[in-house]
Amino acid sequence: MRIPAALLAALFAASCGSQQTPDYQPSISEGARAQGAEAHPQLLAEFGGAYDGAEAAYVTRVGERIADAAGLPGQCTFTLVNSDVVNAFAVPGCYIYVTRGLVGLVNSEAELASVLGHELGHIVADHSARQQNRSLLRQLGVIAVGLITDSEALTRIAGQAAEFFTLRYSRTQEYESDDLGIRYMKAAGYDPYEAADMLRALTRQEKFAAAGADENAARRMPEWTMTHPLTENRIQRASATAKATGLADNALPEKVEPFLTELDGMLYGDDPQQGFVIGRRFLHPVMRIAFEAPPGFTLTNSPQAIMIEGPGGLRGEFAGGRMPPGGLEAYAEALARGALGGMAAEAGPVRRTRINGLSAVLLPLRVSTPQGNAELTVAAYDAGDGGAYHFLVASEAGSAALDALFGSFRLLSAEEAAQLRPRQIRIVRAGPGDTVQSLAGRMAAERPADRFLMLNALDAGATLEPGQRVKVVTYR
Template identity: 45%
Template sequence: MKLKMLLALGASLATIGCAAGGLTGDPGSRSISQNAQQAAAQQHPQVVAEFGGTVDANRSAYVAAVGSKVAAQSGIQGGGSGAYTITTLNSPVLNAFAVPGGYVYITRQLLGLMDDEAELASVLGHEIGHIAADHSRGRQNRGLLTQLGALAVGILTGSGDLAQLAGTVGQGLFLSYSREQEYEADALGIRYMSAAGYDADASASLLASLGAAENLDNRIAGQDQRSVPSWARTHPLSEDRVNRATALAGQVQSAGTGIRNRDQLLNAVDGMIWDDDPAQGVVRGNRFLHPDLRLAFSVPQGFGIQNGSRAVSITGSNGQAQFSGGAFTGGLGSYIGQVFQALAGGQGQINFPPPQSTSVNGIPAAYSTARANTSQGQLDVTVFAYQWDPDTVYHFAMITPAGSGIGPFTSMVGSLDRLSASEAASIRPRVIDVVTVRSGDTVQSLASRMAYDDYKLERFLVLNSLSANSQLTPGSKVKLVVYGNR
């Protein structure tokens, strides 16, 4: 969550109009259409902003260079010299996605999970494959940024699954591909990376790593309070898919013999932030802390937290909520009314009773609960706003079963508080530290150095694609996650 945010997610997000498809020309001489390129280029700055910006120039250039090698094999005119724009996002979510118009995005979290450059080539090849195969053509595609604001409308109209909407705000709800299209993109990605000289076996190994990461996230969800990785939703993982990738790799010449470039990838991720960037706030257990804004709050046990650049989403079986904010230009009652209006998303008005004034940890606050009729039945919608300073208001927007009111979120709305200077200064980023294995090192001894209070061994194994009985070779390199400096 950034320093300044929109009042509500649905208020001013534009649409990428590329649904009709992004390619022109006959097979063998195709190019990305000018209209698709222009639309994607226009929205690119907003996509980047929504995902926390980009990583530093050196890492961005490294990823783009690998992508250019792979894209040159895609059969699209200018594929290796500008037809594609490849961006590495400063996001703690495991994800990669493609936008019609030749724009490919990958998050630093996914980059950090990889074992070598060939795995990077496989992911970029897969996304380039979606574009080259024109998988967007004929599909009903709401704009990328429109979907980022879907919660603001969906929670009150009943359109879509509430938990999934809330859990993916800040990550994006991207064009959903069919299973056949996913398989085709896998096959194309393997073809492209192999033609670029990379080991085609990397596709299956990366998919296996993603599956292991998904399984671990599911195991620790109750403690780390995170939602399922975006990749697992937009690119469903399965043993069948890994097996298919393995079989496809066996059909190309580079399988087992092509470029892996492990050291190059490790050099690129060494020192890179892992998990949350403190500049956007961090999730620690069931707490959200923002050292720059000097604020913190806690969510009830059993609820998950997902931090986005515009809002923090809280999801659980008994309700969903978002924490966001805006400029304070009048009374809290007026601000609450604006939030209700934005939540309605043009679907009519929400009639709410006059807000009640209160105080939370010395912070002036007000709240109101309205009853909303949706296709899923009646729901209670509550806006709880805090006057943080003379110019800033923060608020929770909460949706609970009818009659519950604030109910499940009572402890959360009462937990918002200011961080002291020393507390804020103590919040440090987790960063990847590439270390050389020494004689006597074991997976257990190295895992003990991971910057976590729980699941140290499991996190280390997933990060390095190892098993508990793996034997480490002195002189080889592995990744740790340690605390860095701000």
């Protein structure tokens, strides 16, 4: 079953200025509830699933407090998504999602409340229904194949569910959600000035990623700053809106200590059960497999598959399954049939080969669609132990880069797999004489000093007070 098309609207608007926020009468229609309930499991399956545990329960508690202030008590579902991509979004029916990547940037309960309040603002103002219906599924002819055949694989490659992450709001809508979120923060008893601090934290993360050395910077799934554009004007406006509430800064609590206590121990970076995406490399310590995409490609991890994007509209996935009785060729042919769903295609000759010591099969197909011809290529590998893995790649024309991609698949050694360890956020207290550099030395992460400053909302040259609680990233 597909996600309803009405939820997949996207808007690239350039409206300017701000407006007085209307007094909305919050309500959730039965139709919106049904749409959200249908989309919810699909979104979780596509983007990492729910992150369980104390942190998730904490997000729900804070969300319920904000929902009550917004006039929607007990009517919303708040989910902590098991993804390190920095994002938060809402879909009709009052389903609110925040990734653990974003929560890791937060430094107080009030900042978390500002994120959830902003997303609730989009729900209360019904912004998704007011967006223009501009399809993003026409970039590549083969995408139409997925829509016509109801192919799960091709629909996933087309990124249909991912469009929930690409709902782009106008400037006026963003301002309106900021205003509503700040209103809800005050009503819920949180310091409304923390909304601007949260936007500053997101700006720091954006700059950190843009510096070019963050292994998670180039992901297909957009980050919060892409779908909720940040500007200095927006930050200043949030500060002015908080001041207009009549409260002084810090008149209401920020709740730093409770937040840090709840955050301690949360997973940081990739979940090893889903494998690690490090730049253009994918490495799975449990399955003991790896591959590397060519320059210009990006990889996105998800529970179902590794999504791949390359130059010239190339899109694909990497996934695996059980080897059928007919062997590798039967696996590749069944995958192609399932992807095409009975639609006519011209199959090229099957090429049997060996890649990095593994038996492999390459199956090219040419598909005709109303948008033009597309190339669909299946590369399947026998990894032993009854398992098979594959690339399924769609492109407007054959790409020489595919040979490099397909030729990179290999098995990991036990030593390589052992080096891929999960990481976590730990909350520690600065001791006498501790500095940014000394605590950054504990970080199990690239660019440790810059990352330490970014995670803790500190400026370069900051000094630490003895007893000050800060975040560090360690191995589990």
